[in-house]
Amino acid sequence: MGRDESEIKIVAVTKGQSPERILEAVECGIVRIGENRIQEALEKIPLLPHQRLEFHFVGQLQTNKVKQMLLHFHYLHSLDRIKLVEAIHAQAVKLNIESRLPVLIQVNLTGKETQGGVDEQGLVPLIERAVRYPELDVRGLMTIGPYPVDERETRRVFRKLWELKEEINTLKIPGVYLRELSMGMSEDFEIAIEEGATMIRLGRAIFGERSTLK
Ligand SMILES: *Cc1c(COP(=O)(O)O)cnc(C)c1O
Numbered sequence: 001m002g003r004d005e006s007e008i009k010i011v012a013v014t015k016g017q018s019p020e021r022i023l024e025a026v027e028c029g030i031v032r033i034g035e036n037r038i039q040e041a042l043e044k045i046p047l048l049p050h051q052r053l054e055f056h057f058v059g060q061l062q063t064n065k066v067k068q069m070l071l072h073f074h075y076l077h078s079l080d081r082i083k084l085v086e087a088i089h090a091q092a093v094k095l096n097i098e099s100r101l102p103v104l105i106q107v108n109l110t111g112k113e114t115q116g117g118v119d120e121q122g123l124v125p126l127i128e129r130a131v132r133y134p135e136l137d138v139r140g141l142m143t144i145g146p147y148p149v150d151e152r153e154t155r156r157v158f159r160k161l162w163e164l165k166e167e168i169n170t171l172k173i174p175g176v177y178l179r180e181l182s183m184g185m186s187e188d189f190e191i192a193i194e195e196g197a198t199m200i201r202l203g204r205a206i207f208g209e210r211s212t213l214k
Pocket of ligand 1: 187
């Protein structure tokens with residue numbers, strides 16, 4: 001499949017990386033930063049040229065961390081339950097946030113519960129719920145591929161996410177048009193791009209192995 005480079009956005013996943021390493025990547029042109037833990041992100045964001053960066057939250061989000069996510073992040077990749085939708089709505093009202101948060105619905109297609117994500121049956125009801133809230137702008141879907149990577153199974157999962165996007169768009173749910181697919185990490189991003197990814201989330205492919213900060 002021929003893909004134009006400009007259709008694919010790179011999110012540099014910086015968990016486990018020091019601010020110095022992240023700065024090097026920013027100097028090389030990285031503009032989207034992905035983190036999967038609020039606490040770690042809050043320690044690093046002030047040390048980065050944050051006005052020029054777009055922060056993407058890619059991890060499992062607890063409802064008690066929603067406030068900090070809203071205050072510091074520009075994009076949420078892991079909306080996966082109605083409780084979280086409601087918590088975001090409540091906090092956005094409280095904080096008087098008027099801009100809409102771009103969100104992706106995380107879908108679990110591997111059956112591994114530890115990864116998070118709504119299952120296929122829950123996907124449409126969750127989207128229908130999320131679009132009722134003006135604080136959320138549902139842009140697309142996200143998934144985490146099988147680990148370890150298995151060419152056939154990985155491709156099946158990514159193709160499935162693309163099909164789900166197409167199916168949901170044909171339902172013409174008012175206010176819903178899915179454009180983005182966040183799929184593919186360091187070990188499977190090539191397959192993800194072939195299957196239609198618009199965002200790939202790269203950690204080790206950019207930074208090398210993660211060091212533990214603490
Ligand atoms: C850590 C992480 C990544 C990046 O993983 P790599 O294998 O280092 O590229 C991508 N997405 C999520 C949700 C992650 O937690």
